[in-house]
Amino acid sequence: MNSWNEGYFTDSTYTYGYYRELSPNFMRWCLLVNGIAAPEITAESCHCELGFGQGLSANIHAAATPGKFFGTDFNPAHAAQAKEMATASGADAHFFEDSFDEFAKRDDLPQFDSIGFHGVWTWISAENRRHMLEVARQHLKSGGMVYNSYNCLPGWAPAAPLRELLTLYDKNFHGNGNTKERVQAAIKFIQEMIDAEPAYLQIAPSFKPVFENIKKNNPDYIAHEYLNLDWDLMYFSDVAELSQEAKLDFATQAVPIDGAAFHLSQKAQDFLNKISNPIVREQLADYFTRRQFRKDLYVRGIRRLPPPEVIDKILSTRYVLLIPAAEVSMNVNTEQGNLKLAEAAYRPFVEYLAEDNHRPKDLLEYAERNNVSTRNVIEMVRVLTFVDRVMPCQSKAAVNLVKKNCDRLNAHLCERAKFNESISFLASPLTGCGFNVNRVAQLFLAQYKGGVKTADRLADEALKILTQGGQQILFNGKPLENPEDNIKHLRTLAERFLTRDLPIYKALLIA
Ligand SMILES: C[S@@+](CC[C@H](N)C(=O)[O-])C[C@H]1O[C@@H](n2cnc3c(N)ncnc32)[C@H](O)[C@@H]1O
Numbered sequence: 215m216n217s218w219n220e221g222y223f224t225d226s227t228y229t230y231g232y233y234r235e236l237s238p239n240f241m242r243w244c245l246l247v248n249g250i251a252a253p254e255i256t257a258e259s260c261h262c263e264l265g266f267g268q269g270l271s272a273n274i275h276a277a278a279t280p281g282k283f284f285g286t287d288f289n290p291a292h293a294a295q296a297k298e299m300a301t302a303s304g305a306d307a308h309f310f311e312d313s314f315d316e317f318a319k320r321d322d323l324p325q326f327d328s329i330g331f332h333g334v335w336t337w338i339s340a341e342n343r344r345h346m347l348e349v350a351r352q353h354l355k356s357g358g359m360v361y362n363s364y365n366c367l368p369g370w371a372p373a374a375p376l377r378e379l380l381t382l383y384d385k386n387f388h389g390n391g392n393t394k395e396r397v398q399a400a401i402k403f404i405q406e407m408i409d410a411e412p413a414y415l416q417i418a419p420s421f422k423p424v425f426e427n428i429k430k431n432n433p434d435y436i437a438h439e440y441l442n443l444d445w446d447l448m449y450f451s452d453v454a455e456l457s458q459e460a461k462l463d464f465a466t467q468a469v470p471i472d473g474a475a476f477h478l479s480q481k482a483q484d485f486l487n488k489i490s491n492p493i494v495r496e497q498l499a500d501y502f503t504r505r506q507f508r509k510d511l512y513v514r515g516i517r518r519l520p521p522p523e524v525i526d527k528i529l530s531t532r533y534v535l536l537i538p539a540a541e542v543s544m545n546v547n548t549e550q551g552n553l554k555l556a557e558a559a560y561r562p563f564v565e566y567l568a569e570d571n572h573r574p575k576d577l578l579e580y581a582e583r584n585n586v587s588t589r590n591v592i593e594m595v596r597v598l599t600f601v602d603r604v605m606p607c608q609s610k611a612a613v614n615l616v617k618k619n620c621d622r623l624n625a626h627l628c629e630r631a632k633f634n635e636s637i638s639f640l641a642s643p644l645t646g647c648g649f650n651v652n653r654v655a656q657l658f659l660a661q662y663k664g665g666v667k668t669a670d671r672l673a674d675e676a677l678k679i680l681t682q683g684g685q686q687i688l689f690n691g692k693p694l695e696n697p698e699d700n701i702k703h704l705r706t707l708a709e710r711f712l713t714r715d716l717p718i719y720k721a722l723l724i725a
Contacts, residue, residue, distance in 0.1 A: 239646035265334035269296025302626035314345035369506035462512035535567035572721035673704035
């Protein structure tokens with residue numbers, strides 16, 4: 215146990231997650247489509263991430279967003295990792311190893327347009343939550359935006375005793391040593407307890423499914439998630455009230471759709487619509503959706519935009535389709551169950567977005583060409599962005615500003631992929647966000663950029679790299695033992711890379 219970590223789990227480092235909600239561009243777009251004014255993103259903008267973990271999101275956004283980027287994480291291994299990526303990209307990034315308290319007290323910080331913290335709030339003490347809010351109170355511009363995500367009540371209530379069991383076991387029977395062994399021992403213990411059928415399971419039917427889900431995660435993630443000294447579940451309304459200390463008004467969830475219309479039955483919407491207080495209404499919606507994790511956007515001084523201005527701004531943005539049109543499913547999961555999108559409206563729209571090798575597209579052009587109302591096109595683009603099939607693009611001027619930083623960061627990440635499979639995202643200068651590119655695709659991409667253009671040669675080169683390090687190639691999660699199977703599998707992947715993935719990487723300006 216170290217003294218600087220204030221009870222936060224630091225025996226192993228965190229996973230390399232990427233979260234688009236931390237992107238200033240994405241935050242801005244979610245606010246915009248929900249009718250709320252957000253800061254313009256320019257070369258003069260300043261952004262910040264608190265508790266950036268390994269710093270993958272922070273670095274992708276620092277490289278792919280115009281302006282300066284700041285951030286802190288008190289774990290020195292995390293800060294070192296984040297700084298190494300920033301050096302590689304050459305972005306105007308300033309990453310620190312300060313605690314939130316130390317960071318709030320710095321006198322060398324600018325005023326931020328956005329501050330993001332993902333997966334931090336629940337896992338720290340009340341005092342540290344106040345320090346985070348103090349950063350916002352002192353260093354967020356008027357009109358600036360804040361993203362905060364956390365485990366919430368009442369959704370977590372039935373399964374919360376699970377976390378208690380994990381820490382109870384860890385504290386009393388294990389408590390130190392190898393993270394993987396600690397986590398595995400606690401999981402085994404809880405499994406034995408479940409097998410002995412405690413009566414509690416009868417009043418908490420979500421206990422077992424939540425446990426099954428937890429088990430699937432990697433031990434480092436489980437340790438950071440559940441073995442901290444602090445794990446404070448809060449109601450949305452309490453977070454909103456606390457956020458007022460930093461003059462932060464709840465704006466919307468960090469999703470580009472109208473969550474209530476999408477996730478709730480008409481009966482639920484009718485009930486909620488009778489509640490005029492927006493905080494109470496939002497809190498009650500959590501009871502209807504059984505939500506366990508909230509992703510919220512706050513603004514320091516909310517200003518609602520006139521609807522014509524919202525429409526104008528949405529229509530003057532370009533959009534890019536992230537997967538082949540034929541792969542866009544018309545089924546979307548919502549809290550009400552499966553929602554079927556109207557094929558007759560959505561299919562031609564995604565086909566339009568796929569035209570010219572996924573060139574970023576203009577919504578007005580589509581609306582005029584197909585005689586569709588702009589209202590309907592906007593609705594489709596919101597839903598398709600929600601399901602991560604479409605992303606809004608930055609202006610051409612912004613793309614030019616960030617392209618070189620993204621190229622350098624992506625080259626660094628692809629080089630790293632030779633030795634390590636932990637990072638499966640690259641930075642897109644087009645969207646200002648990360649894009650999922652798995653390790654083998656990163657190896658192909660580096661080779662392709664170096665002039666290797668055929669599937670056979672891409673597969674041969676990748677095989678050389680992977681086998682040099684004595685690494686096994688997996689197919690459906692199982693290692694391929696036979697060298698012929700290895701090369702055959704890699705050739706199939708290389709064909710897919712050239713025909714399916716590459717046009718999309720090119721559109722996203724990753725390739
Ligand atoms: C659960 S991790 C989330 C990391 C990252 N945001 C992500 O989602 O991938 C929380 C992070 O907050 C950092 N952290 C916790 N308490 C902190 C404090 N008081 N000051 C600075 N960083 C802190 C931890 O080191 C850890 O990297």
